[in-house]
Amino acid sequence: MAEIKRERPRLNALKLLSTLYRLKIVQILIPIAIIALIIWEGHAEFRRMDWTATLHTLRHLEPSRLLLLMALSLLAVASVSGYEFVLRRHFRLPIGIWTTFRFAWIANTSNNVIGFAGIAGAALRTYLYRSRGISVPTITASIAFLSTITISGISLLAWGDLVGLFPIDAVIRSHRWTLYAVWAIALYLPCYMLFQRTPFYAKWLNRNLPQMNVSTIAASVGVSVVEWALSGMAFWMIASTLLPDLPVRSALGIYTVAAAAGLVSLAPGGIGGFDLIALLGLQALGYPPEKTAAVLVLFRLMYYLVPWIIGLGMGAFEFTQDRRKDTETDTETDTETVDKSLNGWQRFWEFPGQYAWITEFGAWALGKLVFLSGVVLLISAATPGLLHRLRFAEELLSAPLMRLSHQLSVIIGLMLIVLSWGISRRIKRAYHWTLGLLCAGALFTFTKAFDFEEGIFLLLVAVLLYLSRARFYRLGARFNRERIAAWAATTLVIAYIYDVIAAGTVPPFLHRLPANRHLHLFLNPTEHTVAVATGLGVTWLLLSLALLLRPNRLVVRGASADDLDQVRGFLKTQHGNLLTHMLFAGDKSFFWACDKRVLFPYSVIRNKFVVLGDPIGDPTLISDGIQECQRKADLYDLEVVFYQVSPAHLPIYHENGYRFFKLGEEALVNLSTFTLSGKPNTSLRNVKNRFERDGYRFEVLQPPHDMPILDRLRRISNDWLKMRREKGFSLGWFEPAYLQESPIAVLLAPDGQEVAFASLAPGYDDCRTMSVDLMRHLAGTPNGTMDFLFVRLLEWSRDQGYSVFNLGMAPLSSVGEARSAMREEKLANRVYEYGGQWYGFKGLRKYKDKYHPTWEPRYLAYPRRVALPILLVELILLIARRPSKGREAKRRKRSDV
Template sequence: MKSFREVLRRVQIVKLFTALYRFKLLQIMIPAAVIVFIYLEGQNEFRRINWVRTLHILHHIKPTTVFLLLGFALMSVAAISVYDFVLRRHFRIPTSLWDTFRYSWIANTSNSVIGFSGIAGAALRTFLYRKRQIPMQTITASIAFLSTITITGLSLLSWAGIFGILPIQILIRVHPWTLYAVWITALYLPGYVILQRTSFYTKWLNRNLPRMNAATIAASIGASLLEWVLAGISFWLIGSCLLPGLSLTEALGIYTISAITGLLSMAPGGIGGFDLTALLGLQLLGYPPDKTAAVLVLFRILYYFFPWMIGLVLAAYDFARDRDNEKERNYEGFESVLNSWQKVWHYPNQFGLLGELGAWSLGKLVFVSGFILLLSAATPGLLYRLEFTGELLSAPLMRLSHQLSVIIGLLLIVLSWGISHRVKRAYQLTLSLLCAGALFTFAKAFDFEEAIFLLIVALLLWISRNRFFRVGAPFSKGKAVLWGLVTFVAAYVYDLLASGLRPAYLKHWPSYAKVSWLINPAQHAAAAIAGLLVAWLLISLILILRPEHLSNKGASEAELHKLRLFLEHERGNLLTHMLFAGDKSFFWACNDQVVIPYAVIRNKLVVLGDPIGHEDLISEAIQECQRFADLYDLSVVFYQVSPHYFPIYLENGYRFFKLGEDALVPLKPFTLIGKQNASLRSVNNRFDREGFRFEVAQPPHESHLIERLREISRNWLKGKKEKGFSLGWFEESYLQLSTITLLISPEGEIIAFASLAPSYDHGETLSVDLMRHDFNTPNGTMDHLFVCLLKWAKEQDYLYFSLGMAPLSSVGQAQAAIREEKLAHFVFKHGGYWYGFEGLRKYKEKFSPAWEPRYLAYPTSVSLPILLLELVRLIARRPKKGID
């Protein structure tokens, strides 16, 4: 029975990790729950909306009107940068005006679209300002001040609603709870003014920085009011274009309550809460649901989506500016030798801004292009355009163009995955399909707006063509199912919008009877099915064929022979002998002067141990391996690395997680004499008296010996399957390369064995590989075998003997250790039920080893918890040998 103190300690550890993750979980779960609640509450409102009619309304807005609305929306978003200019002046942040504006745009637009509770904006501001060597204390203080000031403008608008300046009563009468939300928001401003004058606020926010004076606070509140008022005016301008008679005060009143509702939801951009409240408010004014939905959709696109896309461009430009400057300097050196056509062809490469648009954002643009093609095919074109197109082209050609648009739309949705992963073949096919899609959408109904958009995306792809260099990317069965489901949903939405719904709201058109529908409902369904079949065929080809897929093929006999010759003049490590198991592939770097053994798990290329080769070439070899892995969209991680190459890993962008410690027994001072080794001496003497023998078998081994060892191994495993990668396993061809030590009973029966693994370090270090025993062996069998191994290795003039790694040993003990290491320490202390971590460490301590740490080196872009799970899967995976 556990003591009370032990139970209390476990409870404290659990509380620690609960506290660490609680805040993050709440930041995700609360918005998700609110969105679900809003959806359930607003189902009736959403059902009243005819989304086909809404799309038709958006489709027929004049382009000049859209551009004017977009211009004002961009101006409204730009005004948010006033916050950053105020902070720049107060904290004396040494950045240029352009840098300040750019950082503000990137952080604010990303936070509006993807930032839960301001996380994205704070993270981006921190990253961008840290690049300019701004002190972390200044960054933290400015972000903390910004997070407290942004609501003050909305608080002023709430007071305007309470005093009747803005008409908000129409919504409050329907939903009285919104009155409490308005009052809470209104009281925020006076509460903030009182709080910021307290000593607590000064210590928490300013610390050793300049105190917030009245001018700074007033300017910040003014910036907040400007942000909310301009956003509300953008909402009103969009609404007034579609909802005649909508006044500015009515729009601002609805916008204020909607913004408060969205703020309470904690969702990015207030999505869900803002939209439902705004829809309800506009409909209470007597406007039809379809038009109010069009207002919300257009507001989201102009005020959120387009500014965010511009922010992605600015972010990509900022992250790659230094590299682009270097490329431009190199470009100037050979520009003079280009002829005129070559200069035109290479001209886009000089524009880092467009060239670095980013594969991720381009992938999303291609995805949107596919949906635009489907929506264009599902919604009717203007009648005069149909008449004009009908005079130029035949009806069969227009039908074919329509059906091909559907197929191309679904294919673009699938290929957006390849664009996001920078696959060169996906780029080539996507570029062709975009151009073809523009042609067909133009031919089916003279829809030049969609054609222009597709051509713009194609142009951006062409400008960024140098970014698409990968020959492949991981594509699992799960991804295939996911993309198959996405295409199915897209085809279903297309068929739902297109079949039978379009003519219902166009019957009142006087010229409608002059033009018959080119595509009937049955043909819509046929087009959707044909598109699905082609898309699923493409997904199947990507999954099944994958000609450029990097897999775990292992090492062939020729590669193993090459490794043997290589190790004759290069120094190995404790893991080198495991390479001859044949389950690892080899990457030869620096003209075959460095070998990097690896296996692939999901989107990771996992290297076993440190690269083997001359130390001066290790950094270059790591970079070469990273470039090789990047061709297949894989991240390179190093498993069980030693501290010796820490500086090299650091300079190549790696961070570390301690996996445990390797037990290295110094053999020169090893002896059984003395009080410390009394237990080992007693076990050894007992086995000697009872007639047990220790023998060493050198390869090649006879078949009857291998069979006996196989029987012992099978009994030792007790039905469990072998592990691999970083652990040796029972394989005859592998054991034929190893020295095997045997423990033989007085009756002449082999009861235990251990295979040895040299470190290929000129005879300095020897380690144990497989170590297994039969049923019903006497107590102390493994102790005696280890003692015999150490004595024999000492006689052979080895300097060290490795007993293997003690996983999670000495991990996470420091107070400043990262969360994952503290969790690992908890597992080490209390995980004996699943694996004897602490017991294994104590067992190896009996041999007085020197402990050498082993680490996992991984890029900052890799999630450590997910990586650790993948490594468990990799080691537990059934070992596979290479082929000739």
């Protein structure tokens, strides 16, 4: 009963942890489920659309009208910055007018496109304002206030729907559920006005900050009304361009209902819900499907996509990529302060702890702009040019040159789509390729059909890329088979979409032209298919050659013979650690820092640069060495993590921006106090006496070892493995060249045959520490065989003058037991408690406890931006990676990377 009582708090903690995980999943799954429902509901409607006719309609809009619609859309988007100016006045924020407007534009346009429930906007605002020295409580209060006030404007417009100011009967008849969405949004404003007068609102929002007075709230509501009204007017102006005689009241009514449906869905920009309701509402007024679809496409482009592109351009200049040491520590502290300053309700809006990706925003934004440039080129190639422009281009250029330009536009578009990944990863060679292709693509859009709009866009992206050239410093990045397959599939899908669009966008006026007149200026469907097939082939060929012949990549081949000799010489002047002997296994590569005074043994798994144990070398240079190692890995887009580090170096890792996960504890036996006397050691004493009485003998073989002995030990090893794979990296394995590096303890049966062995691993610390490495025995040996071997090893090590014997680590031992431990460590504690059927965690700890060791913790040190669950899986794969069969391949000469 007492055991059950002790277990209840842990079970309750597990239930709470699982509940929190479920809540996070629900927050993500609800919008996805609603979007899926909308797609299923509108599947037939979307299939009924003639999308090629829609694209043709958009292609032939008057440029002057487009400019007017764009100006109105940008004005509607700019009105959202009014919230920021109200908060700037209320909190007396020390930022200028242009900076306030720029921050508002970046945060709001990104939130419209990629933000679930305001998450993206909140994260961006937090980072931007922190970069200007604004306090965390002020940022928290402003974000919390914005999250509640922005809906007030659409709430007021919804009342206009309900009282008949804006007719919505046509939409309601199509989908009755939309009426509930309108009522829900309409009731928000009066509920908010009541809520903001409660003491809870003041406590939750202000936290010793200036109270949100009536004038601030009234001004914010006014901004919200202006924002939604201008957005609705932009929708009406765009719709009236394509749908003649559309009344403004009807357009605003449809817009309000569609916006309410989009808000209820929680999807970014109301995607799906807004579009379906707007389509149905406009079609209910008698307008054709292809025209209504064109309205939505144009509205999405002008009100969402183009402003977001402008925001990406602003963000590309706003966010720096250089992480200096002082800012790294400040960012870590600031983010922790944000976490602590938020209560539960604010965390829902703030999405704390997820800001690390924002530091990559500049390169990420440029990558998306390059991807969009490739799409623009393909759309330009898939849709026919305007006839008057084609005639003008034909007067200047020949038809074959125009067709060649078309073909090259397809190739360049596909290559830009693939290269956008390299731009996001800040790869220098991708920058040079992309800059050249953007300029070439702009030229070919002119020579193809005088499409100057696309050419200007490509040149603007090229200018942004050139101005940001200092960001691209990496020599390479890990480009594995999964990534290659993903990009091959992406280009195939995009090429298929291009072919479908191109085959259907034949201008309807062609049949009215005289025979053979100007028809040669347009590509037929067969020519489009040939163009995209050729484009795919050339793109894959060029990028494959670049991948195969690239000179700049981090090659990890293990240690050569010269590398190992260099390590031996280094260890004569520097102390090693408990994992140093693993370096001679040959599967790790070596990085030398601080003029070869600090050594980092490492291996690479996916995009992780995994260092085994603590760095070896001058203790005063460890921090500088870590920073040099980080810079080296960053050149190849790798994250440096440290596996099995000791507590002594944790402050140094923390100063360099690392977080920690406890892996377990290592059993260290103090040989000066080790004894078999006393009642607690009765079982060990009995085992030793029994084996000695039965004639078993213990010997320690010093290197070099004879091959016949190693062959006999290999048979023991194979019998112990029972066809299981050897592990590596942090564990030794049976390899003759590796076993030649240290003594081997063997247990001989009475007939003189070896029945068990254990290889030893010195600590390279002036004969202070000895560790056990491989431990193998034959099946059917008497109970207590390994106990006898361990007892004799401890006695032998003590007689040789060693003071500490390392029995190895007990994984997950004493992990996550504290009430306030990390949630990942609490989950690991559950694995330790109940994972005995997969691995004997408790049994291993109990077994080593017989020798009364001191337990010393071991940690995993990893950067904040690395996802811990994924990292743990990658480390398991790294350790389970099959070791190489021979050492000769590893000992071949290689250049130091």
